[in-house]
Amino acid sequence: MSNHLTTVQIAQFNQEGWLAPFRAIPEAEAARAVDWVDEYERIHQVNVNRHLKIKAHLAAPWILALAQSDNILDAVEGLIGPDIMLFGASIFAKAGQDQSFVSWHQDSAYFGLEPHEEITAWVALTASNEANGALQVLPRSHTGPDLPHIETYAANNMLARGQSLTIEDESHAVTMNLAPGEFSLHHERTAHGSKQNNTATRRIGFAFFYIPPHAQCPAGRRTALLVRGQDKYGHWDRDPLPRYDFDPPAYAAMLQAWGAYRDGEVKQAAHATTI
Ligand SMILES: O=C(O)CCC(=O)C(=O)O
Structure with missing residues (x-):
């Protein structure tokens, strides 16, 4: 089944700032991906949340293949056009x-992209639901500007700086209920977050960040990968791609990207919007 969007779905996304669910991979493949994540933690003796960040697709060919899969790109194409880069x-x-x-946040305040056209595909490797702390979005929040974020650095906040929006009323939040292998889409300005996992089992997902090639980082050149169509602009340098799991040049680039983000070098537009 194709994930090409209908005009109704595109209109819904433009109005609400999110769409779901779509299927990226079969459940069995999602289960194998979970095994890989478990094995990664066993081998590297790390929490994956501290490694597979920002440019996680440089860690292993299967992550790159998932990010490049037609099932995801067909849907993303309906929103940003036929030329797509993985940021x-x-x-x-x-x-x-x-x-x-x-915490509730807008990625737009931290990505530093111009124009604000990034789309996130959030792929569930396990079931993701209200009970286990699924991704939640605030519909229509993408129609306004970037909002001020407070950087709390709260211990249990999974965001590197605990960047948080103050949301008075979250009663209209929508939970992205996803089966293993399904994905949701949201706009970079759509406020989103997730709660604690109150179940006995793990909840795992990958967020993939897509932009059209005309989007750029005013703060300086960065890397991104053309995953569909053509790049007629040349705003982005190319990432070194993994030929196999933990291929040294690609893996080092991934760790470097995460370290730079965590340490604040990638804080760009946030400068203007953070209080
Ligand atoms: O997976 C989550 O709990 C949050 C995901 C998120 O913040 C994102 O996709 O940008």
């Missing part, structure tokens, strides 16, 4: 009974 990828993994959460 980044981050894992969000919560253990069973994990108190970790993601």
